[in-house]
Amino acid sequence: MPIIRVNGDDFFVQLDGPAKAPVLLLSNSLSSDLSMWDDQVPVWAEHFRVVRYDQRGHGDSVVSAQPYSMDQLGHDIIGIMDALGIETAHWCGLSLGGMVGMWMLTHAPERIDKAVLANTAAYMGPAELWNGRIETARRGGMGALVEPTIERWFPEQFRKAAPATMDRMRTMILRTPVEGYQGCCAAIRDMDQRVSIRNIANSVLLIIGSRDPATTPADGELIAASIRQAKTVVLDAAHISNIEQPAAFASTVLDYLS
Template structure:
């Protein structure tokens, strides 16, 4: 379905029983809602799973950069508003997890339990993101696809799962350049290291033991800062829900139903 948020059209999908508890999913940078497909069969048995393409990604509107984490967080709230959902569980990975941290500190009454996967409250230095923005401007997403795949998945998994790699590569390549640029700016300018101490919802932090992008230390920092947060370490790199689909799906389900 299509919904409008401040004049911009967003792609949203709802799967599972409408009477079940709602679970809102938020995708990573350079991806779209299809990144969650491996978990849908399990999660839709228990939840009304709401997916949306983040601003500038997938089939959602590409608005002019820059974006901010507040803007992305308010997009998530607008999705819930459009569907008439007052409270929902939340699961976000990487940039989606950053959106989750913003929601936990600015709209905690809209969330029940939250899963923050393969993410970080701060991702410096600024030059890293300026470099990626410049690469997208000069070479398009084609210049970023292979470095992103290498960062997302270890070599052993890339070699063992060529069909999955083709699906992930296609998802990166169809990401609009301006959506990528705007989202990089939101991540570059974000610092939630102190604010997340205010979070009080139940939180699970999923950490990829081999994650070179949002490292285990980043995940441990989140868990140490949010009171009562739990951790779950998976034998995976950055996109752990694709690399370890069953373990990821079960960890989230067990936490949300606990």
């Protein structure tokens, strides 16, 4: 489980699968860490060299001075790729990870082969929403955010049916450094990729959660309509679709990349 140094900052990275296989990069959501992919990695690692990392301010990666920007988060993964000697890779990012993926596809398209953008949006206003979450974290820490986040991520029926999974998600959220959460909230607040994504020429798959209240189906459809080579798959899920529909998510990505 190596620590990769990028411009003086440390990033926690985990590698799975054959060293000579095609690379699949995984990028996680706000308030999560690379463990959010635990259900999919055993499947994907049979076919790919799976590289997952904790976003800046999350998990065991650097917690730097805030606010962060999408440019900063994008350059983080370029630095990780360079440090690992990865010239090109497939991409799978969910929510914030999908936003970073869109940045990569517009600023470093030659580094990405096929890309999966799951439960994400090119713009997530208004700014007051994110300023409110930043202030809530300042006042009450991640404890004040954990239950609203769980309710936004998963529908009530799933929360009741999967208590052990919900406990795992709560632990992951509570482990997120407040400063890192706030920094990434600012990056999302200040992001607007609705125009830039029109220039994406890579092959892209949009995974949309049919019951996603955070990045809605309309958000996903806007991205799909803006990218010439975009395809769309809709899963019966809310926001963190790879946890709610682990097998369907894994097979959808594998079928697309294969």
